Amino acid sequence: MDVIVMGGGLMGSAATYFLARRGVKVTLLERNRVGTGATVASFGNIRRTGRYLPQLPLAHRSRALWGEAEKLLGRDVEFRVTGHIRLVFEEDALGDMRKFIADARPWGLDVEELGANEVRARFPHLGPDAIGASWMAEDGCGNPRLICPAFADAARALGAEIVEGAEVRDVVRTEEGFSVETSQGTFSAERLLNTAGAWGARLAARFGEEVPLTAMGPQMGVTEPLPHRIVPVVGVWTRNPSDNYFRQVERGNIVFGGGAGRPEVDLETGHAKYEPARLPVQLRGLLRMLPSLADVSIIRTWSGCEGYVRDSLPVMGESETTPGLFHAFGFCGHGFQLGPGVGDVMAELIATGKTETPLHDFRIGRFAAAA
Template identity: 40%
Template sequence: MARTADVVIIGGGIHGCSTALHLALRGLKPILIEKDYAGRHASGVNAGGVRQLARDLLEIPLSIASMELWERIEELVGDDCGFSSHGTVLIAESDEELAGFRERVDDLHLRGLTHEELIDRAELKRLVPAVSDYCPGGVVSRRDGAADPFRTTQAFRRRAVEEGAEIIEGVTVTGLTRVGSNWRVETSDGAFEAPKVVNAAGAWADRIAAMLGEPVPLTVVAPMLMVTSALAPFIEPVVILRGRKLSFKQRENGTVVIGGGHLATPYRDRNETVIDWNKLALSARTVWELFPAMHEATIVRAWAGIEAYMPDGVPVVGRSSTSEGIFHQFGFSTHGFQLGPATGAVMAELVATGSTNTPIDGLGIERFRP
């Protein structure tokens, strides 16, 4: 016999675990099914950036709502998740690049969005003293910060269980069909039935969507990260570049995490990635040129996580376009970690009430229909 629940969630990353928690807080009984373990892929191995800065306009409402939850994350999940708020700085490497940043910030301010602030060279040097002198300025989002991604995902998982959610790991979904008023989720460990299902399967979410007759052009990617030996403290904010790919932050133990978008080769059916050391060398050279303090650092370790990337770079959040009772929450395109707390709350609200007060217009899966 199939096991039953109010909602079945497919996928145990931060988004699936956040949704499980927020559904449980609403008094529902969700079952979450994860083929590996919570945080095994993108949610547990990303750079941990908690940023509102440089978001697509469609994501900004979710990002703002999520930042409010990050600022009381310990109250929500019983763990501070290693969250620190020293801001995120987007560095301009030329006057032309700074002019482009100015246009975006001016546009955001006209829309009533003030979280991004243009800064000149003096303020950039005050915030990031170690940056090279040739940089003319940038943009700062002062409430932003960083957290420990695996610790955060586990905290959401743990609190969800405490609130009544059931988390089942090491089980793969093999089928999804309608049975009367319920959806039947076939798995490697038997069947589960619920009137509502949330597809939060990350880089495997397109396969779930295909079972519903709504294929999506999801690309499987594997962003690479590396970490250095410990250095004396020299930087507090998270630093990102747009011209050359870079994300950069120093942790409390002195090590520096370097990322920024260079990709490994993913093999999602084998749960494996192959590092591209030549591309990592490009990131290392960028850091060398931008931060003289890094000249003495050595690389200790490099890794990559498997993620889902959408053609327009923004996630799929909302109802299925073909199937009543199905909801999608995937495709966060290498920048979904910060969105996890609020997207779970929004999804729980949508599942439980049929609507949400947080605008998610433009994020639906129907945008990919012919």
């Protein structure tokens, strides 16, 4: 068996590694450089709190792999078990948090609830007006700039072919499988894995599978270096769709996102931009979470092109129109934690025809069934 993986973000690079680890002949095609798309723009959050419940088996599998990443890949990708706290400021959000904690327990996720006094005692710099929080000690963060090249290099060491600068010109089904014409030549394989991110829906549509996906750009920023005082990743429970989040990296900078919505991105160029007018909105939300940021300088802002599916769930699994075609795209800005697990699951599915991790809710045919 041989496989072409289209798209060298975290999903594609991880899948390439796990396919090669299973002895599959695999070629990864990336139009730019591995890991320079949505992954490098990511916040780096590795959290399971607040996820869609049937996604938790995948999240658990991925969290276990994050814990093994340095051993598997032969380098430090800055995975750190810092813990993950989500603050609560409104009563309705407190109810939402408590419901999630109760509902997640049968799915193997034991989230701790913290009262207002406990938040202030354990995390004195955070959320002075918070009425509570959730705490997940085993979650944390990783470095988005390191993880994809690490997976790609480890896959190459196992015999995978990594082709960068390969602009795709055509993809066709053949008697033998698939043929992909690129600026770096034509590649053929029995099977094709679509990990093309925000462009994944376009590839799926070529094979008669429509996915309602919109490309949008997260609004991200980073502060000047500060004394290191904030260990956990910090988020917020809210019914506001533009929730804030931040973390302090080991070098002292505060990396932040959310709080300002996500502008749409033109897929023809794929150029996502940070919109400066959104910064004051972000900062107001961040100051509620961390008041000491009031006099801190912002040194850089950025964005990236992410794919958001209409129902906020990814597309994963086999094509329902084309034998040999598989999909893993549209992770709606929530894919960083899932990445290693997605790669492992897709490799298992492609190599064996089945997977122990349930994917039914993420099947591509759900949109045709709803039409």
